[in-house]
Amino acid sequence: MTDLPDDQTLTQSGASLTETRLTEGEASTLLIACGALAHEVLALKRMNGLDHLDLICLPAILHNTPEKITDAVRAAAERHRDRYARIHVLYADCGTGGLLAAECDRLGVEMLPGAHCYAFFDGVERFEARDELTAFYLTDFLARQFDAFVWEPLGLDRHPDLLPMYFGHYTHLVYLAQTEDPALTAKAREAADRLGLEFTRRFTGYGDLATALTRKPS
Template sequence: MAERPRGGLPDARAPVSTEVVACGALAGHVRDIAARRGWPVAVRSLPALLHNRPQKITESAERAVVCALRSGRAVALAYADCGSYGGLDDLCARYRVRRLPGLHCYDVLAGPERVAAMFAAEPGTYVLTDFLLRSFGRAVLAELGLDTHPELWPDYFGHYRRLVWLAQQPTPALAEQAERVAAMFGLPLTRVEVGVSRLEQELARLVEGIL
């Protein structure tokens, strides 16, 4: 039997028998981690904009899970609960698959205790991630209609008191974007370096158990 490489890209000869159904906000990190670890997995990215309509997350994830299972692949869900209010847990129970722990991807990136403490200190915290910073114009401004109706800003964001950026792989460009977003809110910005190590640890628990 061919030995799986210890790092880098998976062996092209290794059959892909596992699929990770991932939130689009995490899919890039998931692919990078899988390549670095040499996991022979396929990553199916679902639209990150589903977070604006979380009631549709379970429905979309179920279609992807069923498709993967019918193709004979084992499946893992790179989602936390993500506003599904237990819908993804019900999905996991029905199809005997597992998801990432936590209520939100913030819990996966920073740890639930850290996130809980952050909101306890200031309930009016708006959380940014690298992905949200990159897509803020489309995912937030355009989706909420704020690009054409900026007068609605207080209705959506008037109750926030600060911004916290959970920085995974910060760059000068992302830092500048974070400052621009903070200026839109007119609120102070705190940058918290979280990296991707916790995501990698939790993803490994999912994937390595079914490879």
């Protein structure tokens, strides 16, 4: 089994934002995943013996420009579809405004439910029922990559005075933990302190991602 990747390798691969192949074999199904899910997908493959699944990841940094996600998924699906009986897209809507779902329908491939990864890790129905309008969320990936995906892109490393403008309407940070990792919990708590938000940790495990990967193909 492929070792879990360094997050940085899945953040950005040159200016072209190319995909990263993490597994390859005689699999019948291809997973096209957001790089932010690489650790979780590889862990689920290992734990459940899902050798029929191959995985390629698109750079997680695409989340900072969600208008590019649909085109990137389309290109990956068209590039690989002749080699696989099935393709599954491991993205939620992720800020595409329904465009990704429409493209997946056109391509005849499945995608994950929910508005974003916070929802499917927590469980889409549970997440929507919580109605936490003033919560800012972190996952394991975002706890590890808080500076690269939140602090620096918003310019808070250079202009901390912008903090109230970006986060003034939030009251607490919710860390949706996929694993029992004290080091990641400490990073998430530190992020909450830096943002001036109350901290809550909620263990979710792999949520609907596990359900999607372990469901038997029809």
